[in-house]
Amino acid sequence: MSDNRLERVLGWIDLANAADPSFEIVEGVSQPKALLYGKRMSAWLQKGYPEASELLKIAARGQHIRRWEVPRESYPATREGYLKWRTYLYGFHADCVAALMNDAGYQSLAIDRVKSLLQKRGIKTDPEVQALEDVICLVFLENYFDDFAPTQSGEKLLNIVRKTWGKMSEKGHELALQLPFSQPVRELLAQALAQ
Numbered sequence: 001m002s003d004n005r006l007e008r009v010l011g012w013i014d015l016a017n018a019a020d021p022s023f024e025i026v027e028g029v030s031q032p033k034a035l036l037y038g039k040r041m042s043a044w045l046q047k048g049y050p051e052a053s054e055l056l057k058i059a060a061r062g063q064h065i066r067r068w069e070v071p072r073e074s075y076p077a078t079r080e081g082y083l084k085w086r087t088y089l090y091g092f093h094a095d096c097v098a099a100l101m102n103d104a105g106y107q108s109l110a111i112d113r114v115k116s117l118l119q120k121r122g123i124k125t126d127p128e129v130q131a132l133e134d135v136i137c138l139v140f141l142e143n144y145f146d147d148f149a150p151t152q153s154g155e156k157l158l159n160i161v162r163k164t165w166g167k168m169s170e171k172g173h174e175l176a177l178q179l180p181f182s183q184p185v186r187e188l189l190a191q192a193l194a195q
Contacts, residue, residue, distance in 0.1 A: 134172030
């Protein structure tokens with residue numbers, strides 16, 4: 001019964017994310033960005049944390065569910081606007097996933113646990129929240145950092161790298177250092193982490 005519920009919820013998350021109107025081309029195949037992100041999250045979770053619980057698997061896959069519905073531009077282009085957007089998204093993603101879990105027959109304790117994971121309650125103290133944060137950072141570093149880096153100024157970019165690194169556990173650091181970064185990214189990481 002549990003596996004069936006898990007597969008249903010993951011399938012529903014994928015179905016929701018398949019509606020993302022923006023696409024990314026990977027190896028010649030165009031895919032909805034949110035769907036691809038969710039699958040990358042699950043792949044990294046499996047690779048780095050193969051013992052992950054059923055609830056952590058749901059949280060990882062649903063991390064950005066329907067994110068395009070709340071664009072960054074809907075909040076002021078300030079640091080405060082960014083933080084308000086992120087805070088809103090924590091609740092938005094948690095509520096979207098909670099509704100799917102409820103439809104699949106999960107009990108309220110399980111639903112509340114996934115909501116807590118998605119809202120990052122207990123980072124650095126809760127091993128599952130920390131594992132989720134590690135996976136988020138690994139997906140960013142592996143798949144999005146190369147395109148993101150040129151959009152930021154030098155010192156701002158260094159601070160973003162330091163903050164990303166600071167959110168990760170030692171295990172997350174070890175996994176990140178195994179990524180095949182380009183030489184410019186390796187140099188940037190070395191500079192950011194040396195200070």
